[in-house]
Amino acid sequence: MQTAQRILRGYRRRRLMVCIGLAVLALVLTLSARYVAERKVNEQHFLTFNQRIISTLENILTPLEEVNNALIPLVGLPCENAQFKMRENAARLQTVRTIGLIKDGILYCSSVFGSRNVPIHLLQPRLPSALPLLFLSIDRSLLKGTPILLSWVPLANSSNDGVMQIINIELLTGLILEPERPWVSRAVLNVADSHLEYGEGLLQRITIEDGQVSHEMASNRFAFSVTTIGPSPGALALSNLPTQLPLALILSMLIGYIAWLATANRMSFSWEINVGLASHEFEVFCQPLVSARNLQCVGVELLLRWNNPRQGWISPDVFIPLAEQQNLIAPLTRYVLDETVRHLDIFPKSCHFHIGLNVAASHFHEGEIITDLRSSWFPAHPLQKLTLELTERDALPDVDHRVVRDLHRMGVDLAIDDFGTGQSSLAYLETLNPNVLKIDKSFTAAIGTDAVNSTVTDIIIALAQRLEINLVAEGVETPQQAEYLRSHGVNVLQGYLYARPMPLSEFPRWLRGNTRPPRRRGHPVSVVPLR
Template identity: 55%
Template sequence: MQTSQQIVGQFRRKRLFIAAMVAVLVLVLTLSFRFFEEKSRIEQQSRDFANHTIARFDRMFSPLDVSANNTQALVGLRCGEVRFPLIENLASLQTVRAILLVDHGNIYCSSIYGERAISFSEAYPELAISSQRMLLTTDNYLLKGSPVLMLWTPKTLDNHSGLIQVINIELMSNYLLEPTLPWVERAVFNVGGKSLEYGNPLIEEALPSADEVSYEESSLRYPFSITLFGPPPARLALMTLPSQLPLALLLSMLTSYIVWLATANRMSMAWQISYGLTAKEFMVYCQPIINASSGNCDGIELLLRWHNARQGWIPPDVFIPLAERQNLIAPLTRFVITEMVAHLPVMPRCKSFHVAINVAASHFRDRAILDDLQTLWWPANPVPQLVVELTERDALPVVDQRVISHLHKVGVQLAIDDFGTGHSSLSYLKTLQPDVLKIDKMFTAAIGTDAINATVTDMVISLAQRLNISLVAEGVETEEQANYLRERGVDRLQGYFYARPMPLGDFPAWMDRHLAHIAA
């Protein structure tokens, strides 16, 4: 059987579990968000680097296009006539090594070597035959073996005449392709399937290493592209997570604390009891009280039962003390009274039959019990006698004695429940003047087994008889106990020996069976 500490502990563990799960979730989401944000930022930086580099190459090639278009008028003229203008033009273009003139498929003039006689299609088939505008190759004349970029500007539609600018691409690449660590480790300039990497004077295919990824962006104006190699953005993003951990932990702890506070009400027994009343999880049971002499059922004690959809059946000795501590016992008592009033039509309509209701001491403050009876009980014109059972769990303040006096005046009997197990029992007999004493089941169970408690039971019986107070023995489970109590003059008996607690609606059928059993 669960105890109140176990129930509260379960709620606390659930709250702690929920807060911990929220903390973990927030931590994971925060780090994930920062991971994907950092990964996206690194990818964007790579794209920005490539686009910026392409834009700078485009800006450097653009004046060469203008110069080539202005120089095309020299194509076809004798080399001796145009060489000086070519050299003059070359001096204004810092990135161009040489200018070659092509006429009718022959390279016939060079700004450096003067007159030439080289087949255009044999020397540069990519430009002459394949109609490429650019060719990445090595210099075989001026600085042999060094990388150069050929920029071809045709003059005729048949591609047999035009102008070639030999560009110092190594100078441009060293200026424009410098990597930006850690997200760009290598930058490569690509033209027609050939590549030139920053810091590498050789024209060769550039391939990523085992732990690198590549990103390529092409120019929209010229036939070249830029390829970037670097570590995977995910790996770089992961490397930044340790620096994000303190903030993520702080955010997760703050969120979990907020969840802990937010669930304090909902994940509490007070909320569960309030919700249980609203959701009709509480049920009113009753246990018959038998006249020890005649065997008739003289009354019933109303008992509250709770089937929590989340916890299952919760014993009264668990939720009743919790309800008292949370000031929710009065709403529960009102619920019991309301249910009893609804079942009054099927109850015995005689004044010798009584209905006992457990009422906590806190319900007596500020005349609350009187107000509730005035609102709920008396308007139903009940015939059965009402007995208010007061538990000894709490002591009554002096001011509440006036409420007790008023209950006696309006004909409500007062019973002290669990007599002998609480405190100030004898003083209660003087100040409260009860009509009934209920012997706790602990003393009943001691009959025949515990001589000390049995002696106490006899003393309680003798005391009640001398004070002319009616006695009810709780927890009668055997015939031996029933006979023992009957022989000592106990007025009424209550326990499993006669009947177990039953739903209030089942009592009329039980009463019929009991009357039939007595008559037989």
């Protein structure tokens, strides 16, 4: 059996665990989403940086093709005839440092120096070439030792004649290869087998430090590529993640709070009771009442049992008070009433046979109990007498006395259960006008002892006899108690001496004379009564 405190603690613990779990999940998901988004932003920075460099260089190199078409016809002309045209094109391009005309492998005309007579291979070992070339090199004539980007276009069918254009790539480096921190730590221009890095000049090979990654993007129009080096997008996103923590914590706490509110009904004992009612987990038991004179069964008290598949057997002393706190005692009473009506045939069909049903005082408010009886009990036209038992521990003064009057007129008896154990007041006997007083088992157990309860038992019996109210003694367990009560005028007895609580299906067999304690699936059934 579970205790109320254990069940409530269990629900609160599970509810808290769910809310904490959702809050943690929200925190993890938020940080993960921010990490993924930040990583994508970092990757986009790399991509955008590379695209900007490539786009800029392509815009610089594209006009060179047009200029080459204009310069090719100048190869072979005297330098004094071609120089003006060469200077005009160099000035128009702006990024071009110098233009040279090569004839038979000799640089014979320069846009800067005019007429020259220098074997081109002495200045640039790769030239002349039968193929167009674009490569990085070192200037050996104008600004000696500075990096340059050289474009070579040979004449058709001639590997020793062509046009050479030198681009001032060092000047452009500061514009297009400057790192963009923290995403890009280094930027390198790759042309042929040479590499130009901002602030480092020409490199033979690219080295990457530990913890950094490289991203390379090639031009679709020209023979060059760009390599950017920096922290990995994931590592950079991870390093920025602490800045996202305050917002993520606020969001996770909000999710946890919303979950706490949302689970107030779902993960509560009231939800458990509603599930139990919907799934018919509750079972109605009955405990016979016998006549003290001839030991014939004159009625039953209906009791409720709950074999919860999630919690096990839950005592009525646990779930009834909790149901009262959650305002679910009326649905439980309706469940007992419906089950009783469904099994009316198992009870003796006699107006002298009483069926006792425990009812909370709150069920009397605004005539709710009368509405339920009219919708369930009276349409069945039972011959048996219905007795509604009000426990004295309830707030009996709150009972609507007009409802009590109407119940009497409808032929329903009222009983005060556990009389003398709660907030006793003789005014109850006047305002409620009960038909029956039920002597609590604690007074029955005191019979034959020197306890004060023994004297109180005699007082209750005398009071009931004086007011002509029927008496029922609960908790009769010994023949001595039964004899004492019978000799003092208590006409109806109830207790283990005669029968334990049993499922409704067991009652006909007991009534036929089988008094063995009922068993359920091989185990004795719990006998805690509904209160």
